[in-house]
Amino acid sequence: MTTYTEITTLPQWETILQQSKEKPFLLLKHSTTCPVSAAAYREFTSAETELDMYLVKVIESRSVSNEIGSNLSVQHKSPQLFLVSNEEPVWHTSHWNITETNIIEAIQHHQG
Structure with a gap:
């Protein structure tokens, strides 16, 4: 399972967004009450990538x-x-x- 960092504060988000000038990242907006979101979360955490990965819980944050x-x-x-x-x-x-496949394809496409 791929590890990610949960974003819970605006200053944390602002720092991460600034860092994207140097290195791209993946971000999942996740609802902890939605079964579709639970499936997306499983796909997100299954994707093998060198990119930093972040998650924000849309209800809690x-x-x-x-x-x-x-x-x-x-x-x-x-x-x-x-x-x-x-x-x-x-x-x-x-x-x-x-999906894990779509995530990997998007990363490969944008990394040239």
Whole structure:
């Protein structure tokens, strides 16, 4: 299982977003009450990657989730997965499209 860091504060998110100028990362917006999100979480944690991986729980950390949506200019969905590089979502998807295969393909595509 791949490890990730949970984002729970706005300063933490701002630091991570700044760091994307140097290194891309994956971010899962996760609902702890949704079965579709539980399936996406399993796919997310199964993906083998060298990228840093982050998770925000949309109910428990609503202000962080809202700020992510605002910063990345993407309408909120849950579950939702982003590949962020240079402070922008270079790829994102949601719901049943969050699969280990899609994650790996997106990373390979954007790493050239």
